[in-house]
Amino acid sequence: GLVHTFSLxxxxxxxxxxxxxxxDPSARGPLARLVEMAVMAMEKTPRVSELECICRQTSTxxxxxxxxxxxxxxxxxxxxxxxxxxxDNLTESR
Numbered sequence: 001g002l003v004h005t006f007s008l009x010x011x012x013x014x015x016x017x018x019x020x021x022x023x024d025p026s027a028r029g030p031l032a033r034l035v036e037m038a039v040m041a042m043e044k045t046p047r048v049s050e051l052e053c054i055c056r057q058t059s060t061x062x063x064x065x066x067x068x069x070x071x072x073x074x075x076x077x078x079x080x081x082x083x084x085x086x087x088d089n090l091t092e093s094r
Contacts, residue, residue: 002038005031
């Protein structure tokens with residue numbers, strides 16, 4: 001966990017350390033999330049970002065509307081309309 005992550009700082013050559021696997025690109029995402037959660041816990045903030053919370057709430061609301069056969073719910077996709085649009089906007093602004 002975090003102890004192993006921060007132990008990387010103690011090695012002069014972290015790539016040759018016993019915890020070198022943490023430097024692997026495939027470990028970076030989960031490791032970054034773990035560090036982010038620790039920081040958020042220290043700051044007493046929720047473990048889920050506001051955007052993620054809104055996306056989850058919207059997905060749940062759309063799911064409930066679909067179960068109740070509300071046809072308008074089929075026209076909206078959180079993945080397509082919010083998440084991809086945000087990613088596209090970030091890419092275009094670079």
